[in-house]
Amino acid sequence: MTTIGTTFTVRRIGEGDLNWALAEGWKDFKAKRGDLIVLALIYPLVGFLAAATALNARLLPLFFPLVAGVSILGPAVASGFYELARRRELGLESSWWHFLDPLRGRNRTALATLTAGLAILFAGWLIAASLIYDATIGGGHADGPARFLSLLFTTPPGWTMIAAGNLVGFGFAVMTLTLTLALVSFPMVVDKPVDAATAIATSIQAVRANPREAASWGLRVAGLLALGCLPIFIGLAVVLPVLGYATWHLYTRLVER
Numbered sequence: 228m229t230t231i232g233t234t235f236t237v238r239r240i241g242e243g244d245l246n247w248a249l250a251e252g253w254k255d256f257k258a259k260r261g262d263l264i265v266l267a268l269i270y271p272l273v274g275f276l277a278a279a280t281a282l283n284a285r286l287l288p289l290f291f292p293l294v295a296g297v298s299i300l301g302p303a304v305a306s307g308f309y310e311l312a313r314r315r316e317l318g319l320e321s322s323w324w325h326f327l328d329p330l331r332g333r334n335r336t337a338l339a340t341l342t343a344g345l346a347i348l349f350a351g352w353l354i355a356a357s358l359i360y361d362a363t364i365g366g367g368h369a370d371g372p373a374r375f376l377s378l379l380f381t382t383p384p385g386w387t388m389i390a391a392g393n394l395v396g397f398g399f400a401v402m403t404l405t406l407t408l409a410l411v412s413f414p415m416v417v418d419k420p421v422d423a424a425t426a427i428a429t430s431i432q433a434v435r436a437n438p439r440e441a442a443s444w445g446l447r448v449a450g451l452l453a454l455g456c457l458p459i460f461i462g463l464a465v466v467l468p469v470l471g472y473a474t475w476h477l478y479t480r481l482v483e484r
Contacts, residue, residue, distance in 0.1 A: 235415075235425075236483035237433045240440050244480045245447065252473025255312055256465065259321060287375050288365075292356035294456065295396060299349045299403050301452075301467060302413040303342040306330075308471030309417040309478075316479070329417050337416040340423035345403070352399045356392060363388035404445045410434060414478035433481045444477065 307326035314321040329338055363384040364375075379385040404410070411430035415421060421429075434441045448470060455466030 235429050237436050248473045248477035251476040252469045255472035256469045288360040296349050305471030309414045309475045312472045312475035334416045337423045355395050359391045414475050
């Protein structure tokens with residue numbers, strides 16, 4: 228039975244809790260590695276994007292926004308890691324087939340609702356990135372990677388595109404962090420029979436109670452994702468599982484369960 232409209236108590240946390248969550252995420256990764264799953268998911272996608280952008284100059288400006296969208300869509304993929312961390316915390320069997328338990332569990336409707344919200348944010352981000360490109364260097368006829376990079380880094384419109392893209396991307400990241408992701412919502416619907424609205428409301432409450440810590444967590448996530456993209460995205464095979472596990476542990480510190 229899904230719980231609707233329930234109020235959950237949110238704790239205040241500190242930087243030490245963020246460090247603890249990352250340390251616990253690393254311990255979970257060493258105990259239950261997720262790199263093979265991530266590689267199986269990421270590399271076909273990255274290969275497809277690379278081929279598509281190489282064959283279609285129009286898609287080239289969207290390559291970075293597509294890759295950056297990992298930070299928006301990541302929580303949905305990480306739901307399996309939340310479940311594994313939850314089971315290990317309770318001392319339950321945590322075999323790899325449990326990675327898919329959230330998709331067939333009692334709260335799959337709430338999970339699907341949150342995932343749809345992320346998909347809408349992701350689509351909005353791509354539309355915004357395309358509009359920024361059209362308004363800046365889109366008229367410069369970037370008909371290949373060399374021409375596109377030249378326009379991007381050596382012209383005022385290119386610098387404007389970089390600045391505007393980062394500013395708008397930051398706005399989408401804040402919405403993702405606050406409304407659906409990183410602190411509460413996805414871990415909560417994996418953990419409890421709550422509806423999506425309750426999970427989002429609790430996440431907003433958690434961010435309001437811990438604005439500095441939420442911002443610090445967002446910066447850590449962004450920095451780790453950036454490092455994970457080097458070289459050729461292979462680091463994401465470690466970063467994404469660690470962040471998934473760590474987010475679960477941060478949730479357990481934030482919300483009275």
